[in-house]
Amino acid sequence: MARQQDEVVFETRDLKINALRDDGTELPIVKGVDFKVRRGEVVALIGESGSGKTTISLSSLGYCKPGLKFAGGEALLLGNNVTEMSTEDLRPYRGEKVAYLAQSAAATFNPSLRINEQVTEAPILHGTKTREEANSKALELYHALELPDPENIGDRFPHQVSGGQLQRLMAAMALCGEPDLLVLDEPTTALDVTTQIEVLKAFKQVIKEEGAAAIYVTHDLSVVAQIADHIVVLYNGEVKEAGPVDTIIHSSKHPYTQRLMAAIKPLPEAGQGEETKDANAKSPALQVRGIDAGYGKGSDGEPAAMILRDVSVSIDRGKTVGIIGESGCGKSTLARVFAGLLPPVRGDIFLDGDKMNGDLGSRPRQQLQKIQFVYQMADTALNPRQRIRDILGRPLEFYLGLTGKKKEQRLKQLLDMVELPYAFAGRYPHELSGGQKQRVNLARALAAEPEVVLCDEVTSALDTIVGANVIELLKSLRAETGVSFVFISHDLSTVASFADEIVVLYAGRVAEQGLTDKVLSAPNHPYTKLLMSSVPEARVGWLEETIGTKESSAGIGGGVTMTDTGCPFFNRCPLAIPGTCDVTSPPKRMPSEKHVIECHREISELT
Incomplete structure (x- = not known):
């Protein structure tokens, strides 16, 4: 018919x-x-x-x-x-x-x-x-x-x-x-x-x-x-x-x-990114320099798949650094390096200015305590057979030695911090909503009283309103505790609303990094421009308009390709220089203090 x-x-x-x-x-x-x-x-x-x-x-x-x-x-x-x-x-x-x-x-x-x-x-x-x-x-x-x-x-x-x-x-x-x-x-x-x-x-x-x-x-x-x-x-x-x-x-x-509609996070204008004030900021809470890391083992002893190449990132005390980029660019791999879950092949990791072993198993308990991880899927991160009381109680015992009334008292404080009722302590994870489980996930990380919390796509599985509420909670916890955050996401709008600094990764390399308002304003790396132009707007017709722009039409659909030579963005870049970009690694250019762009083009050409 x-x-x-x-x-x-x-x-x-x-x-x-x-x-x-x-x-x-x-x-x-x-x-x-x-x-x-x-x-x-x-x-x-x-x-x-x-x-x-x-x-x-x-x-x-x-x-x-x-x-x-x-x-x-x-x-x-x-x-x-x-x-x-x-x-x-x-x-x-x-x-x-x-x-x-x-x-x-x-x-x-x-x-x-x-x-x-x-x-x-x-x-x-x-x-x-x-x-x-x-x-x-x-x-x-x-x-x-x-x-x-x-x-x-x-x-x-x-x-x-x-x-x-x-x-x-x-x-x-x-x-x-x-x-x-x-x-x-x-x-x-x-x-x-x-x-x-x-x-x-x-x-x-x-x-x-x-x-x-x-x-x-x-x-x-x-x-x-x-x-x-x-x-x-x-x-x-x-x-x-x-x-x-x-x-x-x-x-x-x-x-x-x-x-x-109000919960939709538009991309902030230049100068409107979040910035915390911390007069006591000293040496970085966490820092990596010249990191190379990957998976598997090749015949030459190097990783069979090298993911990160010469990555350097610094997280100041009480600040938030957002790590953004497409799927496969190395965001989660960098988080695993921070946490000690993936020892780097080359490069150094520093905690409070002291060099730290790259392997989790070789780190002392004090260092383990200072870096905590909040995973994307709270469903798989929380033990379904344990009550919330036991999930939060374990780090309180392991890191702080709390037992009995002191442990229960701190447990109540943690639930208050993440805005959950004390009655939830007796529940199992399946009895909570997605947003509530993510709050428990966050409370477990905070239970160790860390200096740095690694957040890997913590809002991507949540709906708009719940995700916005979690971001507001993270902001208040940052102000209350002074903890530093590494916030990993492919959502530039979310990162820009929360981070003091942004690191743009592409194919395992740093394309651009700097203060949020600097990264969000010209000059930009061509890849950063592509990400910014790709943030959906709640406006009918936006998709058709975006597909027709120079940045998007050149960059969308190219995919991330790892390469040892030249700039990895060469095949997708509207400003690529054949014979240069595909052969030579791009130099670091500094349009302003605390703003670095890795590109062969002059700053004036990127504005």
């Missing part, structure tokens, strides 16, 4: 979903939700964690998570109520009529199977395409999604492509069966800003070309403004506001939508 542009592909009518309690009672989770998705349009479901976005989107597959049940209303896919169907009845719909794109492409693909085999599996199993037809459709999608080497990329294994490429390949897998409805659940949340633009552009183009309808689940209004046609604002399982994207973004009426 021919696809009609205005056809309603999916619709919920008074949809209700309940959670099943242990005592047999039920708790309403989704409370009478109504919305429609027409062919060729993208409807975004937005709201903070726990608002019901994913639960509602999964109703399109006739699926409820364990512990939930459909309690009323309808979820109509092509006019058929999928909430009343058995698993067997749903089989012809899932994968053929509706397809789901998860947040993590890496977790979606089977690492032991080649990509094309997985992309073409659904239509072949459903019998809607022969293998030859499925392969032809897959190749068509590889071209449409602007994947590199489309003729051969399907022969690779998942680990042989980048995160952004794998995310687009997951879209190809969903679209290969030519479904009527796509459900995209936070598909760009884990991607860096330049890769995110690349993926959004490809998604938007292919959805229109395929004539599919799409539900886009996200907490990021800046992303919504680029891809959605309509927005449904959810809070606590209810629709608070709905309408065309332009109306919701620019003239929302409901206070909750306005709160979501």
Whole structure:
């Protein structure tokens, strides 16, 4: 049957979903939700964690998570109520009529199977395409999604492509069966800003070309403004506001939508970055000089994969240094070097001015205490079998020797510091929200009374409002305790709102570093300009405008390539000098005090 542009592909009518309690009672989770998705349009479901976005989107597959049940209303896919169907009845719909794109492409693909085999599996199993037809459709999608080497990329294994490429390949897998409805659940949340633009552009183009309808689940209004046609604002399982994207973004009426908009962090103007005042600042709290580090061991004794090359960074007392860059640039590797989890091949590490062993196992307890790590995923960082009291109590005993009443007293103070009630001490991690777990993660680091806290993508998995609250908490803790922070992120807006200084990494090298307001103002390294131009704005049409700019059109989609010779940004740089940039390492240039740019171009050419 021919696809009609205005056809309603999916619709919920008074949809209700309940959670099943242990005592047999039920708790309403989704409370009478109504919305429609027409062919060729993208409807975004937005709201903070726990608002019901994913639960509602999964109703399109006739699926409820364990512990939930459909309690009323309808979820109509092509006019058929999928909430009343058995698993067997749903089989012809899932994968053929509706397809789901998860947040993590890496977790979606089977690492032991080649990509094309997985992309073409659904239509072949459903019998809607022969293998030859499925392969032809897959190749068509590889071209449409602007994947590199489309003729051969399907022969690779998942680990042989980048995160952004794998995310687009997951879209190809969903679209290969030519479904009527796509459900995209936070598909760009884990991607860096330049890769995110690349993926959004490809998604938007292919959805229109395929004539599919799409539900886009996200907490990021800046992303919504680029891809959605309509927005449904959810809070606590209810629709608070709905309408065309332009109306919701620019003239929302409901206070909750306005709160979501207010939580968006625009890139600060030059001179507006955060800066703490510390009259007692002496030698750096933590410093690395000339660090080379990598993974594996080659035949020459050097790392098989050298990630960091000649990296020098200094973190002053009571200050925050933000480390930014795309996926694969070496941000987390640098954090592992700081923490002693990855001993460097060359270079020195200093704590309070004293040289420190690069291997964690060789550091004395006093040095271990002074550097603490807060990981991105609190879910995996917190022991699920221990109560919060035990999780926070361990560093109090190990580093400070506290027991009994003194330990309990300090435990209460720590929970107060991260703005959690003392009653949470008796809970397990799974009984807390994502933002609450991240606060516990932070409290555990602070329990050791460290001098430096390493924060690795601590807000990237959190929704806009919760992430903004965590940043405000970090600011208050910095002022209260005088602790230094290393804040690692691919989100330049978040880093700029919190950091005193910024280090821009590219392919394991420092492209630019300096005070936040200096890095955010001209002159800039061409790569820094690309990152700045790639921060999404909550404005309709921004994506199309950005793709057309000189910086973005040259730099987006290039990917990070490690190299021993020349400038690693050469192949993506709009200012590259052939015969120089690809051959000779760039010199360090200082446009002002505490501002260093590594580039062959003169300062006047970078302004």
